[in-house]
Every structure is written in C-alpha cells, then in structure tokens.
Amino acid sequence: MSVTQKLARILATRSGRNIELALATEGGQTLRVVATPDQIDMLIDELEDILNSPPEPGSDGPPEAA
Numbered sequence: 001m002s003v004t005q006k007l008a009r010i011l012a013t014r015s016g017r018n019i020e021l022a023l024a025t026e027g028g029q030t031l032r033v034v035a036t037p038d039q040i041d042m043l044i045d046e047l048e049d050i051l052n053s054p055p056e057p058g059s060d061g062p063p064e065a066a
Contacts, residue, residue, distance in 0.1 A: 005029065 005025035013020050019040050023031045035043070 005027060007023060008026045009022075009024040011022040011024075015034055018034045018036055020032060020034050023033075
C-alpha cells in the first residue's frame, strides 16, 4: 500500500467516450486515470454524500483504505 499524498490539483478532460482525470500531489507526482461516465457519476454521488454528512469527531486524517 502506498503512502497517502496531499492533493494539489485535479484536472479533467474528455477522452473519447471516457473522462481522463489527472491528480497532482503537493510532492509533484501526477496520476492519470481514465473513467467511464458511469464511474464519474458514482464518484460525484459519493463525494456529495461525504460533503453533505457531518464530520466525525477526530477524523482529520485520511480515510482508511478499502
């Protein structure tokens, strides 16, 4: 398992029928992934659920890996 990195920037662009995401870390690393529109919809739903839920006490750190 890799060390958790702090996100610096996210870029998204269409790549054919899919969406390409570029995730840049503060350490200068970049990860590029391609996702389907359905995967992006699921990601948006998950992020909205997280943003709309109250923060748990003492959860300032990154989440545990699944």
